[in-house]
Amino acid sequence: MINVAIIEDNVIIRDGLSALINGTSGYKCVGSFGNCENFLSELPKLEIDVALMDIGLPGINGIEGVKKARQIKPSLNILMLTIYKESKVVFEALCAGACGYLVKNTPPSRLLDAIKEVYEGGSPMSSMIARQVISVFQQNNAVTKSKDDYGLSDREKEVLLKLSEGDNYQQIADSLFISVDTVRHHIRNIYKKLHVHSQSEAVAKAIRKGVI
Amino acid sequence: MINVAIIEDNVIIRDGLSALINGTSGYKCVGSFGNCENFLSELPKLEIDVALMDIGLPGINGIEGVKKARQIKPSLNILMLTIYKESKVVFEALCAGACGYLVKNTPPSRLLDAIKEVYEGGSPMSSMIARQVISVFQQNNAVTKSKDDYGLSDREKEVLLKLSEGDNYQQIADSLFISVDTVRHHIRNIYKKLHVHSQSEAVAKAIRKGVI
DNA sequence: TAAAAAACCGCATAAATGTGCGGTTGTTAT
DNA sequence: ATAACAACCGCACATTTATGCGGTTTTTTA
Numbered sequence: 001m002i003n004v005a006i007i008e009d010n011v012i013i014r015d016g017l018s019a020l021i022n023g024t025s026g027y028k029c030v031g032s033f034g035n036c037e038n039f040l041s042e043l044p045k046l047e048i049d050v051a052l053m054d055i056g057l058p059g060i061n062g063i064e065g066v067k068k069a070r071q072i073k074p075s076l077n078i079l080m081l082t083i084y085k086e087s088k089v090v091f092e093a094l095c096a097g098a099c100g101y102l103v104k105n106t107p108p109s110r111l112l113d114a115i116k117e118v119y120e121g122g123s124p125m126s127s128m129i130a131r132q133v134i135s136v137f138q139q140n141n142a143v144t145k146s147k148d149d150y151g152l153s154d155r156e157k158e159v160l161l162k163l164s165e166g167d168n169y170q171q172i173a174d175s176l177f178i179s180v181d182t183v184r185h186h187i188r189n190i191y192k193k194l195h196v197h198s199q200s201e202a203v204a205k206a207i208r209k210g211v212i
Numbered sequence: 213m214i215n216v217a218i219i220e221d222n223v224i225i226r227d228g229l230s231a232l233i234n235g236t237s238g239y240k241c242v243g244s245f246g247n248c249e250n251f252l253s254e255l256p257k258l259e260i261d262v263a264l265m266d267i268g269l270p271g272i273n274g275i276e277g278v279k280k281a282r283q284i285k286p287s288l289n290i291l292m293l294t295i296y297k298e299s300k301v302v303f304e305a306l307c308a309g310a311c312g313y314l315v316k317n318t319p320p321s322r323l324l325d326a327i328k329e330v331y332e333g334g335s336p337m338s339s340m341i342a343r344q345v346i347s348v349f350q351q352n353n354a355v356t357k358s359k360d361d362y363g364l365s366d367r368e369k370e371v372l373l374k375l376s377e378g379d380n381y382q383q384i385a386d387s388l389f390i391s392v393d394t395v396r397h398h399i400r401n402i403y404k405k406l407h408v409h410s411q412s413e414a415v416a417k418a419i420r421k422g423v424i
Numbered sequence: 425t426a427a428a429a430a431a432c433c434g435c436a437t438a439a440a441t442g443t444g445c446g447g448t449t450g451t452t453a454t
Numbered sequence: 455a456t457a458a459c460a461a462c463c464g465c466a467c468a469t470t471t472a473t474g475c476g477g478t479t480t481t482t483t484a
Contacts, residue, residue, distance in 0.1 A: 094350075095350070099346075100342070100343075121340065121343055123340075123342040125339070127334030127335050130335040130342055131333055131335035133346055134311075134345055138309055153429080153431080155430070155432095156430090164413065164415075165416070166408055166410050166412065168410065168470065168471090169470075169471075179433055179434080181433055181434055181435080184471085185431085185432075186431085186432095187471090187472085196378055197473095198378050198440095198471085198472080199410070200375045200412055200414075204378075204416075204419060207419045367460070381440075382440090390462070393462090394461075396441085396442080396443090397461085397462080398461085400443075409442075428481100429480100429482070430479100430480085430481075433477075433479105434476080436473100437472100438471105439470100440471065440472085441468105442467100443466100443469100444465105445465085446464080447463075448463080449460100449461085449463105450461085451460080452457100452459080453456105453458080
């Protein structure tokens with residue numbers, strides 16, 4: 001049995017969904033709300049597996065609703081309801097923590113499938129949205145990993161890492177079994193290669209570029 | 213007309229795909245390779261819209277192949293071919309830059325649809341994989357944004373940012389129109405709040421925790 | 425095998441930092 | 455209205471850093 005909650009301001013749609021869900025074996029509508037505020041206040045008391053949430057709501061909108069709901073119950077599976085298929089809003093909703101989305105005129109059988117998919121740990125979404133989603137973290141990976149490391153040697157990275165952990169020259173020297181002057185020398189080279197002139201700048205650049 | 217390339221070591225499957233693609237109007241197979249090496253060396257010369265790549269290849273495997281192909285031609289759309297539906301490998305492929313994936317026994321019509329979706333900027337994938345993908349950057353956002361900022365005030369973050377940009381105390385003071393002693397004071401408080409004892413450590417911690 | 429790069433060591437010194445102490449003023453929350 | 459906090463300012467001083475110069479030895483690469 002999948003326990004579903006509905007947050008949708010249009011009473012016709014809300015009752016329609018509710019009837020569909022209650023009329024299907026294996027599904028049950030355990031809550032039905034016209035706005036996020038009511039939903040959020042009831043959320044702690046309810047046993048909900050999947051929440052269907054409209055994006056365009058009066059008061060707290062769907063996106064904000066997702067964020068707040070996840071703060072209250074991080075494990076909650078939320079499926080967004082939207083009028084437009086490919087909008088930036090859908091993307092934002094997913095970022096905020098929604099698990100998938102449905103277009104409002106989705107046929108009932110597909111709707112029930114989607115609820116089930118979410119319940120089982122999937123995220124139903126169109127391939128267009130999926131592309132947007134994966135491109136975001138491909139960029140992250142590109143920035144974080146594939147970028148060149150400014151020609152830093154392994155030893156230099158090691159020194160840089162120690163710096164970022166708060167070690168001073170003497171401590172780095174001790175932990176690497178080298179002299180302070182050598183540490184100094186490495187750091188000099190690091191500065192040259194990164195084009196910086198202070199520890200902080202070097203560390204910041206190295207972390208931001210994914211070198212360490 | 214969608215120009216497709218195939219990288220697949222099994223000659224039966226390869227020829228089957230090739231025949232399917234060439235036999236469908238609007239699709240054309242412009243290259244067919246038994247391994248990544250050959251594909252990668254030909255890639256610069258070919259006009260390819262979508263590449264179908266097997267994951268389990270001899271020599272350079274599909275995942276590595278995706279990475280290298282994207283280095284050569286970042287705009288290339290790659291669709292992975294896989295035997296297993298929900299594997300970590302598929303997820304890795306998407307991270308590496310693939311645009312979607314197909315299970316090998318996908319019916320021809322769905323296969324052609326998927327190629328078209330990729331060509332049009334989508335990313336066909338199952339909802340299970342989609343969930344894995346979005347959960348990754350939801351975590352990123354959670355780590356990057358919602359995490360507490362150790363109670364740092366706006367001013368303190370401002371100072372910290374300047375530090376990470378290589379400014380020294382005097383330069384920070386000048387750019388914020390405050391005295392060096394005040395900068396010193398802010399940094400003192402930053403150290404207290406972050407439990408660190410040097411610029412580098414503070415900057416590293418702040419960046420890694422997404423505070424700045 | 426010669427050249428290049430990495431890793432190592434040393435000394436000197438001006439400049440910058442970390443940390444101790446002491447304050448005032450204005451805003452926000454209880 | 456009293457406390458808590460942010461933001462501001464000041465002084466002193468030991469420690470640490472940045473940067474200049476000079477080297478040697480080993481490993482990698484052309």
